[in-house]
Amino acid sequence: MAVKxxxxxxxxxxxxxxxxxxxxxxIGEDVGVYGGAFKVTQGxxxxxxxxxxxxxxxxxTAIVGSCTGAAIMGMRPVAEMQFADxxxxxxxxxxxxxxxxxxxxxxxxxxxxxxxxxxxFSGGPFHSQNPESSFAHxxxxxxxxxxxxxxxxxxxxxxxxxxxxxxxxxxxxxxRRIKDEVPDERYTVxxxxxxxxxxGDDVTVVTWGAMVYTADEAATALADEGVSVxxxxxxxxxxxxxxxxxxxxxxxxxxLVLHEDTRTGGFGAEIAATITEESFENLDAPVxxxxxxxxxxxxxxxxxxxFLPQVEDVVAGLRDLAGY
Amino acid sequence: MAIAREAEPVGTLKEVRDAGLDxxxxxxxxxxxxxxxxxxxxxxILYKQGKIPGSFYTGRGNEAAxxxxxxxxGGDDVGTPLHRDxxxxxxxGVEPWRIFAQYMGRADGPTRGRDGNVHMADxxxxxxxxxxxxxxxxxxxxxxxxxxRIREESRVAVGWYGEGASARGDAHEAMxxxxxxxxxxxxxxxxxxxxxxxxxHLEYACETLADRAQGYGFEGxxxxxxxxxxxxxxxxxxxxxxxxxxxxxxIECLTLRMEGHAVHDDAFYVPKEMFEEWAKRDxxxxxxxxxxxxxxxxxxEEDEIAAEIKKILNDAIKRADESPLPDGKDVAEHVFxxxxxxDTPHHK
Numbered sequence: 001m002a003v004k005x006x007x008x009x010x011x012x013x014x015x016x017x018x019x020x021x022x023x024x025x026x027i028g029e030d031v032g033v034y035g036g037a038f039k040v041t042q043g044x045x046x047x048x049x050x051x052x053x054x055x056x057x058x059x060x061t062a063i064v065g066s067c068t069g070a071a072i073m074g075m076r077p078v079a080e081m082q083f084a085d086x087x088x089x090x091x092x093x094x095x096x097x098x099x100x101x102x103x104x105x106x107x108x109x110x111x112x113x114x115x116x117x118x119x120x121f122s123g124g125p126f127h128s129q130n131p132e133s134s135f136a137h138x139x140x141x142x143x144x145x146x147x148x149x150x151x152x153x154x155x156x157x158x159x160x161x162x163x164x165x166x167x168x169x170x171x172x173x174x175x176r177r178i179k180d181e182v183p184d185e186r187y188t189v190x191x192x193x194x195x196x197x198x199x200g201d202d203v204t205v206v207t208w209g210a211m212v213y214t215a216d217e218a219a220t221a222l223a224d225e226g227v228s229v230x231x232x233x234x235x236x237x238x239x240x241x242x243x244x245x246x247x248x249x250x251x252x253x254x255x256l257v258l259h260e261d262t263r264t265g266g267f268g269a270e271i272a273a274t275i276t277e278e279s280f281e282n283l284d285a286p287v288x289x290x291x292x293x294x295x296x297x298x299x300x301x302x303x304x305x306x307f308l309p310q311v312e313d314v315v316a317g318l319r320d321l322a323g324y
Numbered sequence: 325m326a327i328a329r330e331a332e333p334v335g336t337l338k339e340v341r342d343a344g345l346d347x348x349x350x351x352x353x354x355x356x357x358x359x360x361x362x363x364x365x366x367x368x369i370l371y372k373q374g375k376i377p378g379s380f381y382t383g384r385g386n387e388a389a390x391x392x393x394x395x396x397x398g399g400d401d402v403g404t405p406l407h408r409d410x411x412x413x414x415x416x417g418v419e420p421w422r423i424f425a426q427y428m429g430r431a432d433g434p435t436r437g438r439d440g441n442v443h444m445a446d447x448x449x450x451x452x453x454x455x456x457x458x459x460x461x462x463x464x465x466x467x468x469x470x471x472x473r474i475r476e477e478s479r480v481a482v483g484w485y486g487e488g489a490s491a492r493g494d495a496h497e498a499m500x501x502x503x504x505x506x507x508x509x510x511x512x513x514x515x516x517x518x519x520x521x522x523x524x525h526l527e528y529a530c531e532t533l534a535d536r537a538q539g540y541g542f543e544g545x546x547x548x549x550x551x552x553x554x555x556x557x558x559x560x561x562x563x564x565x566x567x568x569x570x571x572x573x574x575i576e577c578l579t580l581r582m583e584g585h586a587v588h589d590d591a592f593y594v595p596k597e598m599f600e601e602w603a604k605r606d607x608x609x610x611x612x613x614x615x616x617x618x619x620x621x622x623x624x625e626e627d628e629i630a631a632e633i634k635k636i637l638n639d640a641i642k643r644a645d646e647s648p649l650p651d652g653k654d655v656a657e658h659v660f661x662x663x664x665x666x667d668t669p670h671h672k
Contacts, residue, residue, distance in 0.1 A: 025474060051474045057504060062497035065463020066470050069481070072452060073402070073471035092494070096457045097464060104439040105453035108661035139659045163661035 004182040006149045007175040010114075011040045013153035014078065016186050017160045018048055021076060024160055027054040027063055028080030028114075037082045038116055038175060060089035067111040068098045068165075076160055077111050084115035084169060085129045098165040099140030108163040112156075118171040118210055118260060119308055124299035130209070130261040135167050136238050136270070142166045142191060143238040147212040149180045151235055154189030161188060171210040178213070194241035196248075200230035203321050204248040206271055207258040208234040211309065215258055218314035227322040237267050245271065246279050253284040254321045258309060263291040285324035290317050328534030328544035328576070334553035337618045343557045345395075347619055351629070353395055353552060354615060357387045357608050358633050360411040363420055366637050367427050368587055375645075376427045378440045383408035385550070385582035386514055388607035391415055392555030393482060393512050393575075396563055402450040402468050403482035404461035407442040408514050408581070412484075416449040420636055424644030437650035438658075459485030462498035462511065469502065469509035469566075480566045481509045482559075487576075488519025490533050499574070503540035506571035510562045511537075513574065514549070516581035521593045537574035549577030550607040553614070579607075 004012065018024045025048075026041055032055035035042030045053040056063050060081060067077035081087045087094070090113070098109045119128030135141050142164050146152040152170065159166040197212050198219055205215040212233045219229035232248050234240050249255050255275060257268035272287040290309050298304050334340055340350065364382040371380040383390060390411030397403060397415075405412035413423065418434070426433030426444045434444040435453065445451035452468070454461050465483025472479040485495055490513060502509050513533050517524050530536060537544030547558045555577055562573035580602035584591040615621035 054470075057497075057500055059497040059501055061494050062463045062466060062501040065460065065494065065498065066467030066501065069452070069464040069467025069469075070471035070474075071467075072447065072464075073468045075471045075474065077467075092457055092460055093463060096455050097460050100455070101453065102661045102665070103659050104435045104443065105445060105447065106434075106436075106658070106665075107447045107452070108665045110661075110666060139656075142660070161663075163663055163666045 001181050001183055003179050004149050005176050006152050006170070006178045007038065007040060009149035009153040009182045010156055010170055011042070012182070013156035014040065015044065015047070017157055018044070018052065020186065023074060023076040024078060025052040025054065025075060026078050026080065027056050027067065029056055029058060029082050031055060031080050036080060038172065040114070041080070060086050061093055064090035064111070064113060065093040065097065067113070068093065068101070068109050071109050071111045072107050078160060079111065079113045081113060081115050083127045084117035084131055085126045087113065087115050087131060087167070094135070094141065094165060095138050099138050102164070103140060109165050110163050112159045112166045112168055114168045114170060116172050117169045118173050119297050119304060120173040120210070122299055122301060122304060123297070125296040128297035130169070130259070132167065132169050132237060133261050133265060133267045136267050140164065141238060142236065143169065144191070144236045145169045145208040146235060147174065147197070147209055147233050149178060149182045151189050151195065153182055154187050155235065157186060158188035158191060162191065169209065173210045189235065191236045192239035192241050193235065194244035195233045195235055196244070197231040197233040198229065200228035200252065202228045202252055202254065203318050204230045204232060204252045204255040205258055205314070205318070206232045206234065206245050206255060208237060209260060211258045211260050214309060214311055214314055217311045218318055221311070221315050222318055222322070225319070227318060229318060240271070242274060245275065249275055249279050250282050253282055254324065255283070256288045256290060256314070256317050256321055258290045258314060260292060260308060262294050263289065264294050266291050285321050288317055288321055290314055326531045326535055326546070327538050328532050328546050331545050331547040331554050331558045333548065333551055334557055340553055343553070343560060345556065350615060350619055351625070353391055353556070354611055355629055355633065356391045356395070356411060356414045357552065357611060358629065359420065359636065360387045360391060360414050361608060362633050362637050363414070363423055364410060366641060367424070370424070370427065370641070371587060377429055380427070380587045381407045381441050382583050382587065383410050385579050385602065385607065386516060387411050388552035388611065389512070389514055389549040389555050389577035389579055392552045393559040396556050396559035397482060398480065398563065398567070400450070401480045401482065401563065402452065404452045404454060404465045404484055405445070406454050406458065406461070406484045406486065406514070408486070408516065409484055410442060413445070413451065416446070416451055418446050418449060420640035421643040424641050425647045428644055429649065430644060430647035431650045432644070432647035458489035459492060459495045459498070462495055463501070466498045466502045466507060466509055469507035470505070472508055473505065478567050479508065480563045482512060482563070483509060484512045484514060486519065487513060487515040487517065487524060487527055487533055488522065491527055499540040499572070502572045503542055506569070508566040509572045510559065510566055511572060511574045512559070513576040514579065515576050516579045518581050518585070518591070518594060520585040520589070532576055534574050534576040540572070542572045542574065544574045544576070546576045546578060549579035550605045550610055552607060552611050
C-alpha cells in the first residue's frame with residue numbers, strides 16, 4: 001500500500017493489466033513515444049513495445065473501430081481518447097457497432113475507451129466536457145466514473161476484464177490533485193456497486209467523479225451547522241447502484257443529485273426519476289438537482305466558474321433541503 | 325488517366341489452375357454462385373408472400389464478386405461482408421436454412437431475430453456481422469488485421485464497402501491506419517454504380533475508387549466484378565500479399581446493381597440501356613459459358629447441380645419455417661455479455 005495520485009493509480013492499474021495479460025494493448029494519439037497527453041502511459045512503450053502501445057493517426061473512428069475488430073479476434077484493447085470530448089468522433093463505432101454487436105450477433109466486444117473528462121482549467125468547449133450521459137442512454141455500453149485513486153485502479157482492471165464495451169471517464173481535475181492509499185496488488189472494483197464516501201443522517205448527495213469532492217467540502221462546511229450529509233459515490237453509472245441510493249434515501253428522506261454534466265437529460269434526471277418512482281413515500285422534500293447549466297463549457301475563468309457546480313452552490317442546496 | 329491497375333480477364337483452364345483452382349473447385353464456385361442467387365430469389369418470393377418482415381435486399385449482379393473473394397480467403401482469414409455479399413456467407417459455409425430463418429426473424433437465425441436481412445454473420449466461420457452505417461465495418465476489419473499483426477499470425481482480414489460508402493470518413497480512417505501500419509487487410513469495394521438512386525459522378529470525382537489506394541500508400545486494382553475468375557485471382561493475389569507482410573490492397577469490383585436498392589425500389593432512375601448492357605454480362609451466365617467452353621461442363625452436370633440447389637433451397641425454407649419466432653419476453657436479454665460469453669475460440 002502506498003499513497004498515489006489518481007493519475008498514477010490509473011497508470012499502475014493499466015500497466016499491471018498489460019503485464020499479466022498479453023491480450024491487453026493500448027492505442028491512441030501520442031500514447032507511445034510521448035506517453036499520452038497526460039502521461040498516463042509514460043514508459044509503456046519502452047516496457048511493452050510499439051505493437052502493444054500504438055501511436056495512432058488522428059482517427060478516433062479508426063481507433064475505436066479497430067479496437068472492436070481486435071477484441072472480437074481475442075484481444076483486450078484499451079483506447080485512449082486524448083480528451084473525452086473527442087469521443088464524439090467515435091460515436092458511430094461505439095454506439096452503432098460496439099454497443100449492439102453482442103445483442104445482434106452474440107459476439108462480445110470487450111474494449112475499454114479511456115476518456116479524460118471534466119473542466120476546471122479553462123479548457124473551453126472542446127476540452128472540458130463530461131459526456132457520460134449521452135452514452136448512458138445507449139444500451140450495451142458500460143460506464144465507469146471513478147473518484148478515488150483506489151477506485152481508479154480497481155475499475156481500470158474490471159473495465160478491461162469486462163466482456164462489454166466500457167467507457168472509462170477519468171476526471172482530469174483529479175489527476176494530480178487527489179492522492180490516497182492504493183493497494184499494490186491487483187484487484188478489481190465491481191461495476192454497479194456504489195461507495196459511501198461519507199456517512200450522514202440528514203441529507204443524501206448522489207454524485208460521481210470530481211463532484212464527490214465538491215460534495216465533501218460542502219458537507220464539511222455544513223457539519224458546523226449541525227447538518228449531517230451522506231455522500232453516495234456511484235463509481236459506475238452503467239450499471240448504477242440503485243439499491244445503495246434508495247437505501248440512503250430511506251435513511252435521510254432528502255436527496256440532492258449532483259453532477260458536472262449539463263442539466264437536461266443528464267444522468268441525474270434518471271436518478272431523480274427513479275427515486276421519485278420507487279421511493280416517493282420516503283421523501284420529505286422534492287428531489288433536488290445541482291448540475292451545470294444547459295450551455296457549452298465556456299473558456300473564460302468567471303464563465304467557467306459559473307458553469308461548474310461550486311461548493312457554495314451545493315452548500316446552499318443542502319441547507320435548503322435540510323430546512324425543508 | 326487512372327492510376328490503379330486494371331486486372332486482366334482469366335482466359336484458360338491452365339491460368340485458373342495456376343491461380344489455385346482445379347475443376348472440382350470451379351464447379352464448387354459455380355454451385356455457390358447459383359446458391360447465392362437462389363437464396364435471394366427465394367427470399368424475394370417469401371418477402372412478397374409476407375413471410376419476411378421489414379425490407380429485403382439482394383446482391384443480384386454481385387455474385388461473382390462475393391463468391392470470387394470468398395473463395396480466395398483462407399480458412400483462418402476473417403471478413404466483414406455486406407448486403408450485396410451473400411456469396412461470402414455461402415462460401416464460408418453458413419447453412420442456408422439459418423439464412424432464411426434470419427430473413428423471417430426466427431429464433432434460429434444467426435441473430436436470433438435481433439436483426440434482419442443480411443445483418444448477420446457466424447463468427448465461428450470468420451465473419452463479423454455488418455451494420456447499416458456503411459462503411460463502419462472497415463475500421464473493424466482493420467482491427468482484426470491489427471490483432472493478427474500484434475500476435476504475428478499469418479491471417480488476413482477482408483473488409484467490404486461500396487462505392488456509395490466510399491464517400492464516408494470511416495473508409496478514409498480505416499485505409500489510412502492500415503496503410504501507415506502495413507496491416508494484413510484487403511479492402512473490397514463493390515462498385516455497383518448506384519448508391520440507392522445516386523449515380524457515381526455524384527459520389528466521387530476521381531476516375532476509379534481504386535486510384536485512392538495510392539493516397540494511402542498501397543496498391544489499387546480495378547477488376548471486372550462479373551468475372552468470377554478474375555475477381556478470385558486478384559483477391560487471392562492481394563490476400564497472399566497481405567499474408568506475406570506486403571500490406572493492404574484495394575480491389576474495386578465493377579458491377580451493376582441489377583435490382584433496386586431494396587426490393588421496394590423499382591430503380592426507375594437507372595437507364596434501361598444500362599440494365600440491358602449489363603444483363604449481357606450476367607456473372608452466372610458468363611461463368612457457365614466459360615465452364616462449358618473451357619472446362620467441359622456437361623448438360624448432365626448442369627442438371628445435377630440445378631437439382632441439388634433446388635433441393636437445398638426447398639429443405640432450407642422448410643426447416644427455417646419450422647423455427648419458432650423469438651419470445652417477446654426476452655427482448656432485453658443479452659444486451660450485455662457476461663464473462664462466460666467470452667469463452668469462444670476468438671476471445672481466448
